[in-house]
Amino acid sequence: MSTTPPTFHEMWRDLASIGRDPDSGGYRRYAWTGADADCRAWFQAQAETRGLTYEVDRNGNQWAWLGDPAAGDAVVTGSHLDSVPDGGAFDGPLGVVSSFAALDELRRRGVEFTKPVAITNFGDEEGARFGLACVGSRLAAGQLGVDKACELRDADGITLPQAMERAGYDPTGIGPDPDRLARIGAFVELHVEQGRALDLTGDRVGIASSIWPHGRWRFDFRGEANHAGTTRLADRRDPMLSYAETVLAARREAELAGAVATFGKIAVEPNGVNAIPSLVRGWLDSRAADQQALDTVVAGIEKAAREYADRHGIDLDVVRESFTPVVEFEHALRDELARVLGASTPVLGTGAGHDAGILSASVPTAMLFVRNPTGVSHSPAEYATEDDCVAGVAALADVLEGLACS
Amino acid sequence: MSTTPPTFHEMWRDLASIGRDPDSGGYRRYAWTGADADCRAWFQAQAETRGLTYEVDRNGNQWAWLGDPAAGDAVVTGSHLDSVPDGGAFDGPLGVVSSFAALDELRRRGVEFTKPVAITNFGDEEGARFGLACVGSRLAAGQLGVDKACELRDADGITLPQAMERAGYDPTGIGPDPDRLARIGAFVELHVEQGRALDLTGDRVGIASSIWPHGRWRFDFRGEANHAGTTRLADRRDPMLSYAETVLAARREAELAGAVATFGKIAVEPNGVNAIPSLVRGWLDSRAADQQALDTVVAGIEKAAREYADRHGIDLDVVRESFTPVVEFEHALRDELARVLGASTPVLGTGAGHDAGILSASVPTAMLFVRNPTGVSHSPAEYATEDDCVAGVAALADVLEGLACS
Numbered sequence: 001m002s003t004t005p006p007t008f009h010e011m012w013r014d015l016a017s018i019g020r021d022p023d024s025g026g027y028r029r030y031a032w033t034g035a036d037a038d039c040r041a042w043f044q045a046q047a048e049t050r051g052l053t054y055e056v057d058r059n060g061n062q063w064a065w066l067g068d069p070a071a072g073d074a075v076v077t078g079s080h081l082d083s084v085p086d087g088g089a090f091d092g093p094l095g096v097v098s099s100f101a102a103l104d105e106l107r108r109r110g111v112e113f114t115k116p117v118a119i120t121n122f123g124d125e126e127g128a129r130f131g132l133a134c135v136g137s138r139l140a141a142g143q144l145g146v147d148k149a150c151e152l153r154d155a156d157g158i159t160l161p162q163a164m165e166r167a168g169y170d171p172t173g174i175g176p177d178p179d180r181l182a183r184i185g186a187f188v189e190l191h192v193e194q195g196r197a198l199d200l201t202g203d204r205v206g207i208a209s210s211i212w213p214h215g216r217w218r219f220d221f222r223g224e225a226n227h228a229g230t231t232r233l234a235d236r237r238d239p240m241l242s243y244a245e246t247v248l249a250a251r252r253e254a255e256l257a258g259a260v261a262t263f264g265k266i267a268v269e270p271n272g273v274n275a276i277p278s279l280v281r282g283w284l285d286s287r288a289a290d291q292q293a294l295d296t297v298v299a300g301i302e303k304a305a306r307e308y309a310d311r312h313g314i315d316l317d318v319v320r321e322s323f324t325p326v327v328e329f330e331h332a333l334r335d336e337l338a339r340v341l342g343a344s345t346p347v348l349g350t351g352a353g354h355d356a357g358i359l360s361a362s363v364p365t366a367m368l369f370v371r372n373p374t375g376v377s378h379s380p381a382e383y384a385t386e387d388d389c390v391a392g393v394a395a396l397a398d399v400l401e402g403l404a405c406s
Numbered sequence: 407m408s409t410t411p412p413t414f415h416e417m418w419r420d421l422a423s424i425g426r427d428p429d430s431g432g433y434r435r436y437a438w439t440g441a442d443a444d445c446r447a448w449f450q451a452q453a454e455t456r457g458l459t460y461e462v463d464r465n466g467n468q469w470a471w472l473g474d475p476a477a478g479d480a481v482v483t484g485s486h487l488d489s490v491p492d493g494g495a496f497d498g499p500l501g502v503v504s505s506f507a508a509l510d511e512l513r514r515r516g517v518e519f520t521k522p523v524a525i526t527n528f529g530d531e532e533g534a535r536f537g538l539a540c541v542g543s544r545l546a547a548g549q550l551g552v553d554k555a556c557e558l559r560d561a562d563g564i565t566l567p568q569a570m571e572r573a574g575y576d577p578t579g580i581g582p583d584p585d586r587l588a589r590i591g592a593f594v595e596l597h598v599e600q601g602r603a604l605d606l607t608g609d610r611v612g613i614a615s616s617i618w619p620h621g622r623w624r625f626d627f628r629g630e631a632n633h634a635g636t637t638r639l640a641d642r643r644d645p646m647l648s649y650a651e652t653v654l655a656a657r658r659e660a661e662l663a664g665a666v667a668t669f670g671k672i673a674v675e676p677n678g679v680n681a682i683p684s685l686v687r688g689w690l691d692s693r694a695a696d697q698q699a700l701d702t703v704v705a706g707i708e709k710a711a712r713e714y715a716d717r718h719g720i721d722l723d724v725v726r727e728s729f730t731p732v733v734e735f736e737h738a739l740r741d742e743l744a745r746v747l748g749a750s751t752p753v754l755g756t757g758a759g760h761d762a763g764i765l766s767a768s769v770p771t772a773m774l775f776v777r778n779p780t781g782v783s784h785s786p787a788e789y790a791t792e793d794d795c796v797a798g799v800a801a802l803a804d805v806l807e808g809l810a811c812s
Contacts, residue, residue, distance in 0.1 A: 194636030
């Protein structure tokens with residue numbers, strides 16, 4: 001390597017303008033769009049400027065290798081570069097930028113690598129375009145069937161393979177990639193924290209214990225469309241009332257169980273100002289530290305919803321649309337991280353899904369979290385201080401040194 | 407007139423299939439569309455088969471005249487043929503069909519008309535396409551400025567004048583039509599009841615006293631977008647909670663005041679399953695028997711909403727988007743109807759707007775209601791029994807005889 005690679009600062013600055021909406025100030029980096037292509041070109045340039053071996057796997061995930069990819073027992077780190085709609089700058093990119101910076105730090109330290117090391121950018125982690133999260137890692141790990149993947153469509157009806165092809169990627173090879181995963185000895189993902197646990201304990205960096213079990217349930221409240229001006233209150237079957245009561249019940253049940261429950265998406269028919277709705281459809285997202293707590297919360301919300309619905313003459317259907325059981329990160333790897341970073345490093349559960357959660361079924365996997373002083377995430381206000389980002393890079397470098405240079 | 411005109415049954419059957427959606431079973435007869443053109447062609451054919459003088463005024467309203475339109479002191483009856491989205495068969499068409507049937511009945515009775523009589527179909531009463539109700543009558547009565555009317559656009563961006571032109575009507579003359587209104591001595595609109603008052607009293611036909619004052623208010627609850635899986639409940643500023651509490655407060659306040667209040671339309675941003683919303687926008691429709699009651703209800707709802715919003719750290723804006731004061735129908739004409747139909751005929755207020763409400767500012771105006779056994783309106787389930795429709799025609803015939811043949 002003849003030139004000094006870009007610093008953390010320089011990498012961060014290069015990414016800052018890609019896919020940023022000037023009005024909202026948030027990022028719109030959706031899979032296989034122009035903004036995504038710009039992020040991917042940046043990743044490739046980072047690999048090449050460091051003399052790393054660049055490759056794209058059959059599922060469109062990017063890899064930058066130091067050492068022989070085929071040697072096996074590789075230590076891999078990375079995250080993703082795509083975003084939710086109007087997302088923040090840190091969710092995803094912090095992990096990728098920190099990976100390159102940590103590798104640079106290890107080279108500065110003059111360590112001797114005894115294992116191959118790779119940095120990855122997993123495709124379509126947020127699922128903003130096709131509605132399913134972690135598509136790149138799910139495909140590789142065999143957790144998303146090829147048939148299902150080919151049926152994914154964006155809002156314009158474009159399928160995932162069409163979108164990949166238009167972006168210049170060959171979609172014909174998508175699907176499970178067990179040989180590639182078998183060559184990975186450990187995967188570590190660094191991520192900005194999406195809550196305030198580290199802020200509350202006063203730590204810059206934490207280690208993930210588990211990803212909470214979580215699911216999505218669709219609540220369909222069906223009443224009777226009618227004229228909002230002329231229908232007596234006593235004659236109404238207004239599903240908006242049952243919906244509203246259920247929103248409040250969800251908050252109460254989550255508080256009781258120390259869990260979270262959110263109604264953030266709604267669809268109303270006919271959705272007219274002077275019309276009592278015929279249908280109010282609300283989606284519940286709920287997560288808890290363990291399965292039993294989650295079951296308790298959701299059962300409590302559904303029970304309350306049924307009581308409200310019965311009282312107002314409303315028909316209620318509740319459908320579980322998705323569910324992900326708890327992910328416990330590998331204990332040996334977690335303990336190794338704690339050894340390297342110090343026994344006082346906080347070990348935290350998280351309510352968010354990650355590529356690391358998908359890979360954990362196939363590969364020893366761990367996560368590092370960097371403090372988020374407000375806890376805000378999936379919003380332009382998401383951030384971490386410069387000092388904490390630097391501490392995250394140092395921690396990741398320490399972890400990689402412990403894993404790849406022993 | 408050489409042939410027998412179509413009976414009520416035949417007219418009803420001819421209209422039944424126009425603009426009916428096969429899936430919902432409801433009507434989609436929006437102004438200046440193909441379904442509207444079919445309704446208008448039907449109206450013209452009804453005029454012609456009865457030897458009435460057919461004309462379209464400058465605002466696109468249809469007229470069928472018996473006698474000299476220029477003579478003055480005309481007795482006019484009618485309603486509208488357009489519908490709300492997935493509306494019922496009766497709201498509008500019952501008044502038009504009953505008008506033709508009542509005229510036929512008077513001719514059968516062999517009465518001598520001493521005044522000109524006209525039947526009307528007012529254009530775009532429901533406002534389903536351009537978002538403003540009673541466009542045809544508002545334009546004629548000078549209650550909608552020409553500039554404003556020309557700015558009305560449908561969901562595809564087509565302006566009202568463009569839509570009229572594409573439907574074969576010349577829009578260049580739209581605007582106030584005081585000469586036409588000055589030639590009307592009385593206007594009577596028959597309409598299916600949109601509540602259950604007549605069902606509760608056991609009467610087939612009632613007389614309108616007034617149209618309740620009503621308005622629309624937009625409530626913007628602004629919080630903070632955040633990750634639904636990772637944001638602690640205590641750190642949330644979730645506007646859906648304040649919205650839900652306000653929906654329930656609206657019901658309570660309306661019950662206390664004997665009024666109605668409805669949140670039937672909502673818009674959420676970003677409206678993602680795993681996102682705490684940044685914005686929940688709800689529209690309140692509220693109506694009451696008098697201005698004071700309405701003011702009390704809306705003030706009560708807004709006060710409650712502000713308390714809830716403050717508690718959750720939510721910013722609240724409340725904007726009144728439209729308001730229509732109480733319409734008292736002319737007492738002399740109302741008393742004349744009661745004399746003709748019998749003193750025991752119920753006199754009712756209504757929460758719905760009508761062309762009759764618009765015209766009442768310019769012309770002595772009255773309304774007749776026909777019993778609606780379920781009170782359901784603006785829905786495919788809207789209906790009146792055959793016997794009640796027949797009673798409505800007879801009542802309208804009696805009223806027209808009293809007004810035009812005295």
